[in-house]
Amino acid sequence: MKSLIKSLTSLPSASLLAMCLLSVAPAHADDGSKIAFVSSERILREAAPAKAAQSKIEAEFSKRDKDLQDLAARLKATADKLDKDSAVISESERIRRQRELSDMDKDFQRKQREFREDLNQRRNEELAIVLERSTKAIKQIAEAEKYDIVFQEGGVYVSPRIDITDKVLKILNK
Template sequence: MQVRNTTMIATLTLLLMVVGIPYAFGADAPKIGTVNFQKIFENSAGGIAVKDQVNAEGQRMEQDLQRRADEIKAMEERLSKDTGVMSKEARDEQRWEMERKADELNTLKRNYERRIQDLQMRLVNEVRQAVLNVVQAHARKENFTLIVEDIGVVYAAPHLDITDTILNQYNESYAKQGSGSQGPGR
């Protein structure tokens, strides 16, 4: 019985040593970081360029819609002003033309809304991909085990947040690229 207990203790000790020694001497603690993509998008050169480009395109579209709406309004005013001197056929023709333009305006408005959404999604995805490339390069360089987007994190110690570092690196990369593919229209 004594030999059996001694053998079992020796086996357990050996097992613990084999399993425990690598952790005691060589294994680094995992290096973890969090990134706030929303903050990067709102404060980065690429994110600001996306907002500016989408806003400019949206304003151009809005001006076009307003011009067309003004044309329809002018047609309405002409129709109501000239009702007494127009024949029924001419009134009906103008009313039909006005309704056709109003339908075109509504169709164009929906088309513009869809185009703006597509443009915004495409440009935001370009910036996001460029930021992800920066995050991955930073993770490899600094030996991170894991970097997660903070949107799904309930709590993380503030020292884990590497957003400002990534933001600075992305802005540097964006500025260096000039005509590369680091964001909107680049």
């Protein structure tokens, strides 16, 4: 027995968990246990609250996105003008314009980085709200239909027979 315990403790924890689950599963297979699965990816793609959150974020960030696109266009136009004029302008003027272009590029890079950071933060906030609502819907279904366990993602194969994602979407889309 000690050698079995020692060999089990030397296995990676995921392997140990899988062995335990496999050894327990047949004992409970005939007791009427109910198992279900929910696709979080589908929830975040298809649920009305997720779509509303995406629209809200797009509206919130559209002006800043357009401003960044305009700044990128000005930056490109300035670089093109410098390339075109570099043969006919003085060395000091070329150096001044290059510095100006470099400053514009730094400003653009900073604004673009801030935009991405702000966008990711807002997206994460909105997705957290959707996932919280999704979790409540899953619990509601699990309690009403007496599921013993509900998995989210992470499976190599999931039978459509146990997939309750459509039920969760139905609740979220109300």
